[in-house]
Amino acid sequence: MSAAGGNSELRDFLRSRRAKITPADAGLPASSGRRVPGLRREEVALLAGVSVDYYVRLERGRSVNVSESVLDAIARALQLNDTERTHLFRVARPRRGSRRPLTAQRIQPGLAQVVASLHDLPAVVLGRRLDVLASNAMARALFTDFDEVPLRERNVARFVFLDESARDLYVDWPGAGRGAVAMLHLYAGRHPDDPQLAELIGELSLRDTDFRRWWAEGEVYFRSHGAKRYHHPVVGDLVLGYEALTPTDDPEQTLGLHTAEPGSPSAERLQLLASWSSPSAAVT
CATH class of the missing domain: 1.10.260.40 (lambda repressor-like DNA-binding domains)
Structure with missing residues (x-):
């Protein structure tokens, strides 16, 4: 920036x-x-x-x-x-003079359909600045109900650093925080003049000392797959693989999927989370 x-x-x-x-x-x-x-x-x-x-x-x-x-x-x-x-x-070597103001981002219809069709796996679509463009019921049950958050605040970095529940959910919370910061730095390299990015970095720097320190370290990386550990308040400990899939025609939208090893305790707990998050599970 x-x-x-x-x-x-x-x-x-x-x-x-x-x-x-x-x-x-x-x-x-x-x-x-x-x-x-x-x-x-x-x-x-x-x-x-x-x-x-x-x-x-x-x-x-x-x-x-x-x-x-x-x-x-x-x-x-x-x-x-x-x-x-x-x-x-x-x-x-930032480009000068050719930058256009960023327009509001809209989720690709195909990605929206994929997310809506997944009922057993947590799925999200991330856009610029780690904004959450879409999430399914499983993702909202695992992380937080992004649909209940004001549109401008639906953001993974905001969740990681400003939602107290995130520090209990991520077993390696510092790793999750550093990862979010590193991806924001990568985005800053592509869009250094994005006013919403400047607003986000300013707010997180003011409100969280860890973010402020890690931002100054300048780490940049992006991992398209791996594993993360969670401690969910309802189903307990989960070890989930993740895949980040980016459409070739729109590199600023990424479909994130979480999976569990078949037959593992995490797979059983993921099924329990699916049952718990299903609308039919609500008490009438």
Whole structure:
């Protein structure tokens, strides 16, 4: 996100990546009296083959018309993975003048039908800024009833950091929080001028110290599959796999599905959650 006096997203990202690389990691001799946890700016400049002044200006978020070859060299020096490298290119060379105001996002009809048809698995569709565009009854039973939340507040990051129930639901709540922050950073690289993103980051920074600290660390990553552990107040402990599926024609909408290993205790508890969340289960 842009800020007065420079590109704050670029500045914070480079500082955080530099802090993670030790001299030993970079093949440099260790020295005494170091005042920084990772590499010094001059060491990154040396490894990347650029002048110290040039790198300092870049890390301060100043516009230096950085070339692709220089960015490649800095990515190698900082040992960035593919996701981090892509993010570096986006924030170091933002497009100017061609940005259009973001229009209200609408869920793809096909995705809406998929979510509505799933009755045994939690399913959500996430849009920009981790906004919840749609959720089925199972997802609302597992997380929270997003349909009861004001439209502008239906957001995964808001749920993770501002809903007290989330800290009990996620067994690894710090991991869930860091993951949400990392995905917001990726989004910031694509849409640095999104006013709703700025509003969201500002509110979460003011209201949660963990968010404020993790945002400053500049982590970026996106995991399309894996496993998460939950402690649900009704059905107990769950170990659920997740898959994040993104349509090729709309990369800003993602279908998220949770599954359980067949025959496992989690599968049985997921079935119990389905029964509990079914409208027919309501007492008349």
